[in-house]
Structures are given as C-alpha cells and as structure tokens.
Amino acid sequence: GAGVSQTPSNKVTEKGKYVELRCDPISGHTALYWYRQSLGQGPEFLIYFQGTGAADDSGLPNDRFFAVRPEGSVSTLKIQRTERGDSAVYLCASSLRQAAGANVLTFGAGSRLTVL
C-alpha cells in the first residue's frame, strides 16, 4: 500500500478484555516496529520484526502482550486481560533498510486504545 495502515483507529474496551491491533506495512518493507505512545510522551519501544521473526521483543511490558507477523507482512499486536494502564496510542512503523546503520521509519496513524 501507499503507507502504513493501522486498524482499528480507535478501540474502547473494558478492563480484562482481549484486544488485537493490526498493522499493514508498506509493501516490501522488511522491518516492522510497534511502539506505544502515551499523552505527552515519546514513542515507547515494544517490539520489532525483521521478516517473520521478532528481532527484539525486550520492550513488551509483560506476558499479556504478544505480537506476530506470520508471513513477514501484516502484524498483529495482541493484548490479553487489558488494564487501564494499557490505554495509549499504539503506533506501528515499517522500514526498508537502505544503508547500513540508517533506518527511516514510516509510521502509521496509530490505534488509540482506551481501557475503561
């Protein structure tokens, strides 16, 4: 596609429910990132994929969070037993590594998650 697409754009859920957030990266981009952004804060790293595998998942806050990218394109971030503290904008970004060391991220518009 022309850009990084994230769905849903808005999700309101109740505490304890399960949520899935989807990211459709730019076609051909091998790297895919998930960040979480709370109001007035910078993007907080969660996980990144190189192809199908999670290259670094050290930012996932706990085992309620899980992400997959089974075919190396679309990724899904899954949150179990949601808590109010999970409320944030979840940003996805993808990139095509063109030069060693440089990595230009193209962000999606984000999925705003509100846990009541």
Add this chain to the structure above:
Amino acid sequence: GENVEQHPSTLSVQEGDSAVIKCTYSDSASNYFPWYKQELGKRPQLIIDIRSNVGEKKDQRIAVTLNKTAKHFSLHITETQPEDSAVYFCAASISGDKIIFGKGTRLHILP
C-alpha cells in the same frame, strides 16, 4: 539498555530566531541518531538523521550535531517559522535496529 534523555520539554522562541534541542544517550555502542517531528494529531516523521561517523549534518534550516565522547547530540533550527511548531523527538539506535526515543520537546514559535 539504551536510555535517551531530551531537554527542554517545552521551548518557545520568537519567529525568526533559532531553536536548539539537546539529547543525551547512555549506550556508547549507539551509532545512529534520527530526529522526528510530530505535528498535532499526526504521526511522527523523520526530519534528519546522523550516523556516528560524522559530527554534523545540515539540511536547509535544520542541522544536527553529535559529540560521541560526551554522548550528546543536538538539533538546531534556524530562522524559525510558524510551521516549525510541533513536538520533536530525538532517538538513538545501534546500527538502526531497536530505535529508542526521547520524551520529546514541544516547540512553540511565537509571532
């Protein structure tokens, strides 16, 4: 892991003046430092980046400097314009992999 500190959190400058935003990083292995701009309600977009093999990079009114010894890097915007009003994020990374962002600087350009 890497930690990126950014100052100030808010900055107001008169239109036409210069703005400087400073960042420090903790991991001496970091070698890639991008800057992103996020306008209100929009997604972050890359405005400039620098790799550790250079000390300065310029792109029109924007420049970034890097001091590897001190683990400092800074964004300089000259001749500021109203459209420069936004939140700016610095970031650091080892070889462009895991990119860690600072908390952001809200820049206000005053008329």
